[in-house]
Amino acid sequence: MAHTDVTNVPDFTADRPDSTKNPNSRSRDSNIQRKMFSYAAMFAGAVVATTGTKYALKSFVMPLAPTEKTLAEGTTEVNLSSIPEGKNLLVKWRNKPLFVKHRTAEEISRERSVPMSSLRYPERDEDRVQRDEWLICLGVCTHLGCVPIADSGDYPGGFYCPCHGSHFDASGRLRRGPGAANLEVPNYKFVGDNTVIIG
Template structure:
Protein backbone atom coordinates (compact mmCIF):
# COMPACT_ATOMS: atom_id res chain seq x y z
CA UNK A 1 0.00 0.00 0.00
CA UNK A 2 1.11 3.37 -0.84
CA UNK A 3 1.30 5.85 1.86
CA UNK A 4 -0.07 9.28 1.22
CA UNK A 5 1.85 12.17 2.65
CA UNK A 6 0.12 15.38 3.48
CA UNK A 7 2.24 18.25 2.29
CA UNK A 8 2.33 21.46 4.39
CA UNK A 9 2.54 23.49 1.19
CA UNK A 10 -0.37 25.52 -0.11
CA UNK A 11 -1.59 25.56 -3.71
CA UNK A 12 1.13 28.03 -4.78
CA UNK A 13 4.01 26.04 -3.41
CA UNK A 14 4.60 28.28 -0.42
CA UNK A 15 4.18 27.05 3.13
CA UNK A 16 0.63 27.40 4.41
CA UNK A 17 -0.13 30.72 6.14
CA UNK A 18 2.72 32.67 4.56
CA UNK A 19 2.36 35.44 1.99
CA UNK A 20 3.11 34.72 -1.63
CA UNK A 21 4.08 36.93 -4.53
CA UNK A 22 0.50 36.86 -5.70
CA UNK A 23 -0.70 38.14 -2.30
CA UNK A 24 1.82 40.97 -2.53
CA UNK A 25 0.60 41.91 -6.01
CA UNK A 26 -3.02 41.96 -4.79
CA UNK A 27 -2.14 44.21 -1.85
CA UNK A 28 -0.02 46.54 -4.01
CA UNK A 29 -2.76 46.80 -6.65
CA UNK A 30 -5.36 47.57 -3.96
CA UNK A 31 -3.15 50.27 -2.43
CA UNK A 32 -2.56 51.80 -5.87
CA UNK A 33 -6.33 51.82 -6.54
CA UNK A 34 -7.02 53.56 -3.21
CA UNK A 35 -4.30 56.13 -3.95
CA UNK A 36 -5.71 56.78 -7.42
CA UNK A 37 -9.20 57.18 -5.94
CA UNK A 38 -7.96 59.74 -3.41
CA UNK A 39 -6.08 61.64 -6.12
CA UNK A 40 -9.21 61.70 -8.30
CA UNK A 41 -11.49 62.78 -5.43
CA UNK A 42 -9.21 65.52 -4.04
CA UNK A 43 -9.96 68.14 -6.75
CA UNK A 44 -13.68 67.56 -6.27
CA UNK A 45 -13.45 67.98 -2.50
CA UNK A 46 -11.10 70.96 -2.78
CA UNK A 47 -13.53 72.73 -5.11
CA UNK A 48 -15.96 72.99 -2.18
CA UNK A 49 -13.58 75.26 -0.22
CA UNK A 50 -14.33 78.99 -0.35
CA UNK A 51 -12.53 81.01 -3.00
CA UNK A 52 -9.71 83.38 -2.05
CA UNK A 53 -11.82 86.48 -2.76
CA UNK A 54 -14.54 85.14 -0.44
CA UNK A 55 -12.02 84.52 2.33
CA UNK A 56 -10.73 88.07 1.91
CA UNK A 57 -14.25 89.40 2.57
CA UNK A 58 -14.84 87.23 5.64
CA UNK A 59 -13.50 89.82 8.10
CA UNK A 60 -13.27 93.58 8.10
CA UNK A 61 -11.65 95.96 10.59
CA UNK A 62 -12.84 99.47 11.39
CA UNK A 63 -11.69 102.16 13.83
CA UNK A 64 -14.82 103.32 15.68
CA UNK A 65 -13.07 106.47 16.92
CA UNK A 66 -13.74 107.92 13.44
CA UNK A 67 -17.47 108.00 14.24
CA UNK A 68 -18.50 111.22 16.00
CA UNK A 69 -21.14 111.20 18.73
CA UNK A 70 -24.60 110.98 17.17
CA UNK A 71 -23.15 109.91 13.81
CA UNK A 72 -23.61 106.67 11.87
CA UNK A 73 -21.15 105.14 9.42
CA UNK A 74 -22.10 102.45 6.92
CA UNK A 75 -19.41 99.95 5.94
CA UNK A 76 -19.70 96.82 3.79
CA UNK A 77 -19.03 93.35 5.15
CA UNK A 78 -19.62 90.25 3.00
CA UNK A 79 -21.59 92.39 0.56
CA UNK A 80 -23.99 93.60 3.27
CA UNK A 81 -24.25 97.04 4.85
CA UNK A 82 -23.20 97.32 8.49
CA UNK A 83 -24.38 100.29 10.56
CA UNK A 84 -21.85 101.52 13.12
CA UNK A 85 -23.48 104.17 15.30
CA UNK A 86 -21.95 106.22 18.10
CA UNK A 87 -25.06 106.93 20.17
CA UNK A 88 -25.62 110.08 22.20
CA UNK A 89 -26.20 110.14 25.96
CA UNK A 90 -29.90 110.86 25.35
CA UNK A 91 -30.20 107.82 23.06
CA UNK A 92 -28.45 105.61 25.60
CA UNK A 93 -30.75 106.83 28.37
CA UNK A 94 -33.84 106.19 26.26
CA UNK A 95 -32.86 102.66 25.15
CA UNK A 96 -31.68 101.58 28.61
CA UNK A 97 -34.98 102.76 30.16
CA UNK A 98 -36.86 100.43 27.79
CA UNK A 99 -35.13 97.25 28.90
CA UNK A 100 -36.79 94.24 27.32
CA UNK A 101 -38.41 95.25 24.07
CA UNK A 102 -38.04 93.91 20.56
CA UNK A 103 -38.39 90.47 19.10
CA UNK A 104 -36.90 88.58 20.80
CA UNK A 105 -37.01 90.89 23.83
CA UNK A 106 -33.48 91.83 24.84
CA UNK A 107 -31.85 94.63 26.81
CA UNK A 108 -29.54 97.12 25.15
CA UNK A 109 -26.60 95.66 27.10
CA UNK A 110 -27.00 92.37 25.19
CA UNK A 111 -26.51 94.22 21.89
CA UNK A 112 -23.22 96.01 22.73
CA UNK A 113 -19.83 95.11 24.16
CA UNK A 114 -18.96 95.96 27.79
CA UNK A 115 -17.10 99.26 28.03
CA UNK A 116 -18.34 100.31 24.58
CA UNK A 117 -22.05 100.81 25.25
CA UNK A 118 -22.27 103.94 23.08
CA UNK A 119 -21.14 102.07 19.96
CA UNK A 120 -23.78 99.94 18.27
CA UNK A 121 -22.88 97.58 15.41
CA UNK A 122 -25.79 96.02 13.48
CA UNK A 123 -26.36 94.61 10.01
CA UNK A 124 -28.14 97.22 7.89
CA UNK A 125 -30.80 94.95 6.45
CA UNK A 126 -34.41 94.96 7.61
CA UNK A 127 -35.28 91.54 8.98
CA UNK A 128 -38.58 91.55 7.07
CA UNK A 129 -37.47 91.46 3.43
CA UNK A 130 -33.89 92.75 3.51
CA UNK A 131 -34.45 96.42 2.62
CA UNK A 132 -32.03 99.01 4.01
CA UNK A 133 -33.61 101.10 6.80
CA UNK A 134 -32.89 104.82 7.14
CA UNK A 135 -31.85 106.36 10.44
CA UNK A 136 -33.72 109.13 12.22
CA UNK A 137 -37.07 108.77 10.48
CA UNK A 138 -38.69 106.17 12.75
CA UNK A 139 -41.11 106.77 15.61
CA UNK A 140 -38.72 105.40 18.24
CA UNK A 141 -35.57 107.43 17.54
CA UNK A 142 -33.93 104.72 15.45
CA UNK A 143 -34.30 103.28 11.99
CA UNK A 144 -37.30 103.14 9.68
CA UNK A 145 -37.68 100.72 6.79
CA UNK A 146 -39.52 102.57 4.00
CA UNK A 147 -40.39 99.37 2.13
CA UNK A 148 -43.02 98.04 4.54
CA UNK A 149 -42.97 100.38 7.54
CA UNK A 150 -40.89 98.62 10.21
CA UNK A 151 -39.69 100.88 13.05
CA UNK A 152 -36.54 100.11 15.07
CA UNK A 153 -35.30 101.98 18.16
CA UNK A 154 -31.76 103.36 18.62
CA UNK A 155 -30.64 99.92 19.76
CA UNK A 156 -31.87 98.22 16.57
CA UNK A 157 -34.77 96.48 18.31
CA UNK A 158 -38.02 96.11 16.35
CA UNK A 159 -40.79 98.22 17.86
CA UNK A 160 -43.48 98.40 15.19
CA UNK A 161 -44.19 96.91 11.77
CA UNK A 162 -43.91 93.58 9.97
CA UNK A 163 -40.23 92.84 10.67
CA UNK A 164 -40.06 89.63 12.74
CA UNK A 165 -36.68 90.21 14.42
CA UNK A 166 -34.38 92.91 15.76
CA UNK A 167 -31.58 94.17 13.51
CA UNK A 168 -28.89 91.50 13.64
CA UNK A 169 -25.73 92.15 15.64
CA UNK A 170 -22.86 90.47 13.74
CA UNK A 171 -20.06 88.64 15.52
CA UNK A 172 -17.43 91.26 16.27
CA UNK A 173 -14.70 91.98 18.77
CA UNK A 174 -12.53 94.88 19.83
CA UNK A 175 -8.97 94.14 18.78
CA UNK A 176 -7.10 97.22 19.99
CA UNK A 177 -8.61 100.25 21.68
CA UNK A 178 -11.45 101.37 19.47
CA UNK A 179 -10.78 99.09 16.48
CA UNK A 180 -13.32 96.35 15.83
CA UNK A 181 -13.03 93.22 13.71
CA UNK A 182 -16.29 91.98 12.24
CA UNK A 183 -16.45 88.33 11.27
Protein backbone atom coordinates (compact mmCIF):
# COMPACT_ATOMS: atom_id res chain seq x y z
CA MET A 1 0.00 0.00 0.00
CA ALA A 2 1.52 3.30 -1.13
CA HIS A 3 0.96 6.73 0.35
CA THR A 4 -1.01 7.63 -2.76
CA ASP A 5 -3.62 5.06 -1.78
CA VAL A 6 -4.64 7.21 1.20
CA THR A 7 -7.31 9.48 -0.15
CA ASN A 8 -9.10 10.52 3.02
CA VAL A 9 -6.41 12.56 4.83
CA PRO A 10 -7.76 14.08 8.05
CA ASP A 11 -7.82 17.87 8.25
CA PHE A 12 -6.95 19.43 11.62
CA THR A 13 -7.18 23.03 10.46
CA ALA A 14 -10.12 23.69 12.76
CA ASP A 15 -8.07 22.55 15.75
CA ARG A 16 -4.98 24.62 14.97
CA PRO A 17 -4.44 27.97 16.71
CA ASP A 18 -5.31 30.96 14.55
CA SER A 19 -1.72 32.16 14.73
CA THR A 20 -0.50 29.06 12.84
CA LYS A 21 -3.15 28.78 10.13
CA ASN A 22 -1.33 31.01 7.66
CA PRO A 23 1.22 28.78 5.88
CA ASN A 24 3.26 31.83 4.85
CA SER A 25 3.77 33.17 8.40
CA ARG A 26 7.12 32.65 10.13
CA SER A 27 7.34 30.54 13.25
CA ARG A 28 8.96 33.30 15.31
CA ASP A 29 6.05 35.65 14.58
CA SER A 30 3.67 33.40 16.50
CA ASN A 31 6.15 32.06 19.03
CA ILE A 32 4.66 33.80 22.08
CA GLN A 33 1.05 32.95 21.25
CA ARG A 34 1.89 29.29 20.67
CA LYS A 35 3.86 28.98 23.89
CA MET A 36 1.48 30.94 26.09
CA PHE A 37 -0.20 27.78 27.34
CA SER A 38 3.18 26.24 28.16
CA TYR A 39 4.21 29.38 30.06
CA ALA A 40 0.93 29.41 31.97
CA ALA A 41 1.31 25.73 32.85
CA MET A 42 4.88 26.31 34.04
CA PHE A 43 3.79 29.24 36.21
CA ALA A 44 0.95 27.20 37.72
CA GLY A 45 3.37 24.35 38.37
CA ALA A 46 5.81 26.71 40.09
CA VAL A 47 3.03 28.04 42.33
CA VAL A 48 1.98 24.50 43.26
CA ALA A 49 5.61 23.46 43.90
CA THR A 50 6.25 26.53 46.08
CA THR A 51 3.09 25.90 48.08
CA GLY A 52 4.02 22.25 48.51
CA THR A 53 7.54 23.12 49.65
CA LYS A 54 6.17 25.61 52.18
CA TYR A 55 3.75 23.01 53.52
CA ALA A 56 6.51 20.39 53.75
CA LEU A 57 8.79 22.77 55.66
CA LYS A 58 6.00 23.73 58.01
CA SER A 59 4.91 20.14 58.61
CA PHE A 60 8.21 18.28 58.74
CA VAL A 61 11.10 20.70 59.34
CA MET A 62 9.63 23.25 61.77
CA PRO A 63 8.86 20.62 64.44
CA LEU A 64 12.60 19.93 64.54
CA ALA A 65 13.32 23.51 65.64
CA PRO A 66 13.96 24.11 69.36
CA THR A 67 10.89 24.80 71.47
CA GLU A 68 10.35 28.05 73.37
CA LYS A 69 11.24 26.22 76.57
CA THR A 70 14.53 25.04 75.09
CA LEU A 71 15.36 28.53 73.87
CA ALA A 72 14.58 29.94 77.30
CA GLU A 73 16.92 27.40 78.89
CA GLY A 74 19.61 28.52 76.46
CA THR A 75 19.96 31.84 78.27
CA THR A 76 21.62 32.49 81.61
CA GLU A 77 21.14 35.56 83.75
CA VAL A 78 24.09 36.69 85.87
CA ASN A 79 23.99 39.19 88.73
CA LEU A 80 27.16 41.26 88.32
CA SER A 81 26.93 43.02 91.68
CA SER A 82 28.17 39.86 93.41
CA ILE A 83 31.50 39.82 91.53
CA PRO A 84 34.21 41.96 93.17
CA GLU A 85 36.64 43.88 91.00
CA GLY A 86 39.54 41.72 89.90
CA LYS A 87 37.61 38.49 90.48
CA ASN A 88 36.13 35.94 88.13
CA LEU A 89 32.81 34.06 88.32
CA LEU A 90 32.43 30.65 86.71
CA VAL A 91 28.85 29.89 85.64
CA LYS A 92 27.26 27.09 83.63
CA TRP A 93 25.76 28.04 80.28
CA ARG A 94 24.37 25.43 77.86
CA ASN A 95 26.33 22.78 79.76
CA LYS A 96 29.56 24.70 79.21
CA PRO A 97 31.66 26.68 81.68
CA LEU A 98 31.53 30.44 81.23
CA PHE A 99 33.89 33.05 82.68
CA VAL A 100 32.48 36.40 83.82
CA LYS A 101 35.47 38.51 84.84
CA HIS A 102 35.29 41.90 86.58
CA ARG A 103 38.46 43.53 85.27
CA THR A 104 40.46 46.19 87.06
CA ALA A 105 41.48 49.47 85.45
CA GLU A 106 45.05 48.17 85.35
CA GLU A 107 44.01 45.03 83.46
CA ILE A 108 41.97 47.06 80.98
CA SER A 109 44.85 49.46 80.35
CA ARG A 110 47.33 46.61 79.95
CA GLU A 111 45.18 44.70 77.45
CA ARG A 112 44.47 47.84 75.42
CA SER A 113 48.20 48.50 75.05
CA VAL A 114 49.07 45.04 73.68
CA PRO A 115 50.41 45.41 70.10
CA MET A 116 48.44 43.39 67.56
CA SER A 117 51.68 42.04 66.08
CA SER A 118 52.33 40.09 69.30
CA LEU A 119 49.05 38.17 69.06
CA ARG A 120 48.68 34.90 67.20
CA TYR A 121 45.00 35.65 66.56
CA PRO A 122 44.87 39.48 66.52
CA GLU A 123 41.76 40.90 68.13
CA ARG A 124 41.39 44.27 69.83
CA ASP A 125 40.31 44.21 73.44
CA GLU A 126 37.60 46.76 72.61
CA ASP A 127 36.08 44.30 70.12
CA ARG A 128 35.85 41.50 72.69
CA VAL A 129 33.93 43.38 75.40
CA GLN A 130 30.77 45.49 75.50
CA ARG A 131 31.75 47.18 78.75
CA ASP A 132 35.42 47.71 79.49
CA GLU A 133 35.30 46.25 82.99
CA TRP A 134 33.48 43.03 82.05
CA LEU A 135 35.00 40.16 80.08
CA ILE A 136 32.54 37.37 79.26
CA CYS A 137 33.90 34.32 77.44
CA LEU A 138 33.55 30.54 77.31
CA GLY A 139 35.76 28.69 79.76
CA VAL A 140 36.73 26.12 77.16
CA CYS A 141 40.31 25.91 75.90
CA THR A 142 40.45 26.15 72.12
CA HIS A 143 42.96 23.32 71.92
CA LEU A 144 41.15 20.22 73.16
CA GLY A 145 38.25 21.62 75.17
CA CYS A 146 39.73 21.55 78.68
CA VAL A 147 38.69 24.16 81.27
CA PRO A 148 41.39 26.80 81.85
CA ILE A 149 42.20 28.10 85.34
CA ALA A 150 41.30 31.75 85.91
CA ASP A 151 43.85 34.25 87.26
CA SER A 152 46.66 31.88 86.40
CA GLY A 153 49.46 31.51 83.88
CA ASP A 154 52.11 33.89 82.57
CA TYR A 155 49.72 36.77 81.88
CA PRO A 156 48.32 38.63 84.93
CA GLY A 157 44.56 38.34 85.25
CA GLY A 158 44.47 35.81 82.43
CA PHE A 159 43.68 32.13 82.07
CA TYR A 160 45.91 29.06 81.94
CA CYS A 161 45.06 25.60 80.64
CA PRO A 162 47.30 23.09 82.45
CA CYS A 163 46.45 20.22 80.10
CA HIS A 164 48.77 21.36 77.30
CA GLY A 165 49.97 24.78 78.42
CA SER A 166 47.80 27.34 76.62
CA HIS A 167 48.03 30.84 78.11
CA PHE A 168 45.31 33.47 77.61
CA ASP A 169 45.45 37.11 78.70
CA ALA A 170 42.83 39.13 80.62
CA SER A 171 41.01 39.67 77.34
CA GLY A 172 40.76 35.93 76.65
CA ARG A 173 43.25 36.14 73.77
CA LEU A 174 45.67 33.29 73.17
CA ARG A 175 49.20 34.40 74.00
CA ARG A 176 51.10 31.12 74.17
CA GLY A 177 50.56 27.40 73.72
CA PRO A 178 48.74 25.10 71.30
CA GLY A 179 45.29 26.75 71.46
CA ALA A 180 43.54 27.04 68.09
CA ALA A 181 41.90 30.43 68.72
CA ASN A 182 41.09 33.04 71.34
CA LEU A 183 38.51 32.11 73.99
CA GLU A 184 35.07 32.36 72.41
CA VAL A 185 32.87 35.33 73.31
CA PRO A 186 29.16 34.36 73.33
CA ASN A 187 26.24 36.61 72.52
CA TYR A 188 25.13 38.57 75.55
CA LYS A 189 23.41 41.79 76.52
CA PHE A 190 23.40 43.97 79.61
CA VAL A 191 20.10 44.68 81.32
CA GLY A 192 20.61 47.63 83.61
CA ASP A 193 23.86 48.16 85.49
CA ASN A 194 24.13 44.87 87.35
CA THR A 195 22.59 42.18 85.16
CA VAL A 196 23.76 40.45 82.01
CA ILE A 197 21.84 37.87 79.97
CA ILE A 198 23.99 35.40 78.08
CA GLY A 199 22.61 33.64 75.04
